[in-house]
Amino acid sequence: MAPLVTVRSLSCIRPEGDPIFVNVNFDVNEGDIIIVQARSGAGKTTLLKCLAHLSLYHGVIEFKGQPPKNYGVPSYRTHVQYIPQRPSLLPGTPRDLIETLCTFHARLVPERFAGDSLHLHRAMDLAERWGIARELWDRPWSSLSGGEAQRLSLAIPYGLNCAEVLLLDEPTSALDPASSAVVERALVEEIKDADSALKAIVWITHSEEQAARVGTRFLHLTPAGVQEESTDEP
Ligand SMILES: Nc1ncnc2c1ncn2[C@@H]1O[C@H](COP(=O)(O)OP(=O)(O)OP(=O)(O)O)[C@@H](O)[C@H]1O
Numbered sequence: 670m671a672p673l674v675t676v677r678s679l680s681c682i683r684p685e686g687d688p689i690f691v692n693v694n695f696d697v698n699e700g701d702i703i704i705v706q707a708r709s710g711a712g713k714t715t716l717l718k719c720l721a722h723l724s725l726y727h728g729v730i731e732f733k734g735q736p737p738k739n740y741g742v743p744s745y746r747t748h749v750q751y752i753p754q755r756p757s758l759l760p761g762t763p764r765d766l767i768e769t770l771c772t773f774h775a776r777l778v779p780e781r782f783a784g785d786s787l788h789l790h791r792a793m794d795l796a797e798r799w800g801i802a803r804e805l806w807d808r809p810w811s812s813l814s815g816g817e818a819q820r821l822s823l824a825i826p827y828g829l830n831c832a833e834v835l836l837l838d839e840p841t842s843a844l845d846p847a848s849s850a851v852v853e854r855a856l857v858e859e860i861k862d863a864d865s866a867l868k869a870i871v872w873i874t875h876s877e878e879q880a881a882r883v884g885t886r887f888l889h890l891t892p893a894g895v896q897e898e899s900t901d902e903p
Pocket residue numbers: 683684689707708709710711712713714715716
């Protein structure tokens with residue numbers, strides 16, 4: 670099966686001119702939950718932002734064999750969607766965000782667009798199961814707790830059901846272990862659900878335990894590229 674995302678000779682350079690990383694090569698395949706591990710400051714967030722076409726890079730990133738510009742960047746970003754580590758920096762409210770994304774979705778994927786309110790209610794129902802009261806959808810991101818903002822930002826792609834690859838930047842870092850486990854299970858089940866658009870996740874976590882629970886592949890990012898950890902039994 671052809672890869673969902675192909676990354677070849679990817680490098681990212683700081684504004685000052687020195688590289689964060691060079692020569693990054695890997696594929697994202699259907700069913701993958703790829704854990705990206707590295708020391709703080711090594712460039713994990715930058716790598717995810719390059720994959721989402723949010724940071725400048727050199728090299729090749731393709732989704733189903735086509736570069737982002739062939740889809741149009743907003744459309745590409747609905748299929749390969751980045752969820753930031755700190756959603757509190759977003760403008761407006763969670764409802765504003767899902768309504769904006771619905772307008773892209775309706776325009777770009779009309780055959781899978783089920784109407785604004787249906788998507789919103791699907792996301793609200795999931796978030797409610799994760800302990801998020803409905804009124805929080807109308808509160809500014811900046812007034813939400815870190816854990817509330819993380820659960821809301823993860824419920825949005827679930828409601829829209831258009832992301833095929835999710836790029837998760839420490840998605841449960843603000844959650845207690847029990848809430849984190851509920852969210853982890855929902856994401857893993859979503860990948861296995863044939864009715865879901867979601868086919869793969871690239872997931873940054875500093876928790877070895879979480880990585881072992883959810884990961885199917887493990888990439889170590891270094892300044893000279895990525896190394897994949899073998900998971901073969903000895
Ligand atoms: N816009 C920017 N301008 C200058 N330097 C930047 C910019 N964005 C990131 N960097 C630098 O690039 C390096 C990689 O940052 P990044 O946030 O990708 O690391 P990380 O591995 O995700 O770190 P952490 O684990 O601490 O979240 C850091 O040295 C950071 O200071």
